[in-house]
Amino acid sequence: MLKGRGWLYLCLAGCVAFGITEAVLEHLGFGSPALVAVNSATGYEMVPEQHVVRRRPLSDDAIAHVDTDSQGARSDEPAAAHAPGTLRILFLGDSITYGSTQVDQPHIFTELVHRELPALIHQPVEVMNASASGWAVGNEIAWVKEHTTRQADVVVLCLNSGDPSQPFSTLPASGVIPSKAYHFPKGLSELEDRVLAPEMRKTLWRLGLGSARAAMPDVDPGVVVTNNQRIVNENLKQMDDLMVYLANAHARLVVVYIPMVAQIQDPKTGAPGLEAVRKWAAEKQVPFLFASTLNQAADIDACTLRDHTHYNARGHRLIADAIEQQWSLTSVK
Numbered sequence: 001m002l003k004g005r006g007w008l009y010l011c012l013a014g015c016v017a018f019g020i021t022e023a024v025l026e027h028l029g030f031g032s033p034a035l036v037a038v039n040s041a042t043g044y045e046m047v048p049e050q051h052v053v054r055r056r057p058l059s060d061d062a063i064a065h066v067d068t069d070s071q072g073a074r075s076d077e078p079a080a081a082h083a084p085g086t087l088r089i090l091f092l093g094d095s096i097t098y099g100s101t102q103v104d105q106p107h108i109f110t111e112l113v114h115r116e117l118p119a120l121i122h123q124p125v126e127v128m129n130a131s132a133s134g135w136a137v138g139n140e141i142a143w144v145k146e147h148t149t150r151q152a153d154v155v156v157l158c159l160n161s162g163d164p165s166q167p168f169s170t171l172p173a174s175g176v177i178p179s180k181a182y183h184f185p186k187g188l189s190e191l192e193d194r195v196l197a198p199e200m201r202k203t204l205w206r207l208g209l210g211s212a213r214a215a216m217p218d219v220d221p222g223v224v225v226t227n228n229q230r231i232v233n234e235n236l237k238q239m240d241d242l243m244v245y246l247a248n249a250h251a252r253l254v255v256v257y258i259p260m261v262a263q264i265q266d267p268k269t270g271a272p273g274l275e276a277v278r279k280w281a282a283e284k285q286v287p288f289l290f291a292s293t294l295n296q297a298a299d300i301d302a303c304t305l306r307d308h309t310h311y312n313a314r315g316h317r318l319i320a321d322a323i324e325q326q327w328s329l330t331s332v333k
Helices: 005-028 109-121 137-147 187-206 229-248 261-265 271-284 313-330
Strands: 036-039 043-046 051-055 063-067 087-093 125-131 154-160 252-258 288-290
Touching: 043 137, 087 109, 087 137, 109 125, 109 313, 125 137, 137 154, 137 229, 154 229, 229 252, 229 271, 252 271, 252 313, 271 288, 288 313
Parallel strands: 087 125, 087 154, 154 252, 252 288
Antiparallel strands: 036 043, 051 063
């Protein structure tokens, strides 16, 4: 039985163990996720000037950096003045374009295009990546109107299988998307909420001691695929409005369609939305680039993160390949 100093030593050992554990978790990135902030126009958007580092097992790459510029874009800060002869591209998208915090920033497809497109078109290229997990078409267009095109020559609207029928997205209350209002400032608290508690709920469900709904993880709203034609039509109308806005800003629109794994494995998934967007692009004479390189992958699961939905560095490589191979179709120079 512990007496006197024995209890003191036990408490000291517990404090040291706690401190070491917290230090290790914070080194891995637990407790410091990339954050969004609520915005009345865009719903929510990435917090500007973030410099976040996540390490395995939080990241798919050994180390994943997330760096946002003064407007919250996951890209380098553009020059204040648009240099003559430089092609400036603004990408808009959701978590697929954002790349998640599991993929190192140099490996996401927007950065690959940033580095490689100049050699293909023989001119300098600047790239801005305005994206956030869960965003819908309405959020992305609202971002442009809130922050302007930032002197972009071309705006690339990146859509995936769930986007044509996704309504405007508000910040989920569950905390599945970490925000300034809701996130875990300590490594142990994030470990408990995002790893240990979900695994415990799954275990209880398997043992018959919990509900199936409780065992299901909260998901990014941008990865849910539906076929709501009313919302599809509303999103196409917003894309009409975007074209008018861009014409007044002397910028062109390009649409890139990135199929999700569910649609690659079953082409009927999201097919109505895809065909509606493809038809709209043809009618409006908007270049439509389809990331068919993903469909041609020998093993699509090898191109995804652990959630089997978002793409890892290999998947981003394939998306960049598709954009670079088809860039000549845009007639943008």
